Amino acid sequence: MIDEILKLKKEKGFVLLAHNYQLPEIQEVADFVGDSLQLALFASKVPERNILFLGVDFMAELIKALNPDKRVIVPDPGATCPMANTLTVEIVEKFKEEFPGVPFVLYVNSRIECKALADVICTSANAVEIVKKLPTDTVLFGPDKNLAEYVAERTGKKVIPVPGEEGFCPVHQFDPSSVDRVREAFPGVKVMVHPECPKAVRDKADFVGSTGQMEKYPTKEPSKVFAVGTESGMIHKLSKVYPEKVFVPLEEAVCENMKRNTLEKVLHALREERTEIVLPKDLIEKAKKPILRMFELLG
Ligand code: SF4
Structure with a gap:
């Protein structure tokens, strides 16, 4: 199957991009493995016009928004993010109405319709820096309440989680013990x-x-495990x-949505060249603004 995937990929001019949470065999056939923003930026640099994306829906949307002239295909359009889906356009609008003038900072793990309403997008790598650079002491932040709390701790600002208690990633709820x-x-x-x-x-x-x-941290640490x-x-x-180092899971943590992509589905997607991500032009334009604001703030 791997041989056929590699052959088809070459013949049809596809680049395969996979998120860090994909199955090991999927990571092995990919041309590049990274986080959602790294993947979207990498997609802009490759000459291929066809991208087979291996992750979940909001990431595929981000790649399409930043690369509207490229064709983005996903093997399983049902691979979604339960945390991103806790935030809807209605909820964003309600909070913006309730807190006029308070910037709405949106974690990249969110639906594109919500991104279109945000003031600035952030990733888990730059959320603290982005919020620090905003000129207000209070921000609205969605959809992850844990990341919101972490940003508040690190910036000393008031961070209002949107939608609130229900906004969290079920995969990362480890037990402190x-x-x-x-x-x-x-030891x-x-x-x-x-x-x-x-x-x-x-x-x-x-x-x-x-x-x-996390990928850089072991370089600085002499520990082996x-x-x-x-x-x-x-x-x-x-x-x-x-x-040369050993990595053990803190707990077994599997995102079932990420794992919906299998080699069989990758092969099928390459053969059939579907399912394509299609987004309205005006939605892309609106969603791009807060993404570009993030790049501006980061300098
Ligand atoms: S790991 Fe959590 S945040 Fe990431 S896609 Fe899965 S459910 Fe969403």
Whole structure:
């Protein structure tokens, strides 16, 4: 199957982009593996006009919005993000009405219709920097309440979570006792966790960062063993980058939506050249503004 995927990809002029949380065999056939923003930026640089994207829907939408002239295909259009889906246009509009003049900062893990209403987009890697750079002491932040809380801790600003209690990633809800367990099992282990984790887990960790930041952390640390507090696909990515180090899961954490993409579906998508992501032009234009604002603020 892998041989046929590689052959078809070449024949049809596709580039395969996979998120860090994809299955190991999917990461192996991909041309580039990264986080959602890295993938969207990489897509802009490749000469191929055809992109087969392996991740979940909001990421495919982001790639399409930043590369409207390219054709973006996904193997399973049902691969979605339950956290992104907690935030709707109606909820965003309601909060904007309730807090006039308060900037709406939207995590990239959100639907494109909501992005179109945001003042600025952020990623888990730059959320703190973006909020620090905004000229107000209060911001609206959605949809992840844990990332909102982390940003408030690190910036000292008032961060209002939108939609609120229901906005969180189910995959990152680790138990703080797992940190103790892993420290006991692997003395000297360094524990790294994603800011989508609850505060009690973040507080016990050695390092809090996005998947991109997790990828750099082992370079600075002489430890041999690292516990990884994010989706299990990241273990494969890290083990490839640092073959001399050992990466163990903090807990088994599997995003079922990410894992909907299989080699069979990839092959089928390449043969049939579907399903294509199609977005209205005006929606792309509106969603691009807060994305470009993010780049402006980051300089
Ligand atoms: S890991 Fe969490 S945030 Fe990422 S796609 Fe899955 S449910 Fe959404």
